[in-house]
Amino acid sequence: MRVTHATTAAAFAAAVLVSQLVGSDLEVGSDAAYAQQRSVADGVYTGDQARRGRDHYRKRCILCHLDNGQGREAEPVIVGQSLEREGDPEAPPVAGEAFLKKWNGRTAKALYDTMRTTMPVGSAGSLSPQEYADVLAYLLELSKLPAGQQELPAAPDRLDLITIKQ
């Protein structure tokens, strides 16, 4: 195990060195780059990706989760009066402190899987894997987590290495 670990670390160090030498970031999707555990505070998405995610979010999610991901409370229903409203769907927050607290300690994969298999309500799975990853990047941005040099991957095994922390 020691040998494997050392080898992985060496590969990672070599990849970093190469990327510095060529003056570019680690190749997106490079195995070495994903050999390590990290948290959402470590810059796990890029600004460009979050902008793409924002476009999808505005088309597919904003109706219920609103413009900053704050979610929508149920409208108070006053029985017997015309103030009763229909059609404003209720939804929990998908960004910010309370949201991060709820997911604290779980992985980006768990959140990604929840989004992919349940959202948008009524048409789960209707975005591509890449689009779900991009939307997730946007939710991290809305949660004031820092962007970094690498995109958030759409690969579940890599998302599994990223822990959600407040």
Ligand code: HEC
């Ligand atoms: C029609 C309303 C609606 C739309 C559109 C919608 N959602 Fe939701 N979303 C909900 C509701 C309601 C829940 C709560 C479901 C539950 O608790 O079972 C939820 C839950 C979630 C959660 C889990 C929140 C938590 O902490 O438990 C995430 C993440 C999420 N939605 C993301 C999205 C994304 C991303 C999109 C767009 C691709 C989207 N939603 C579109 C209504 C909606």
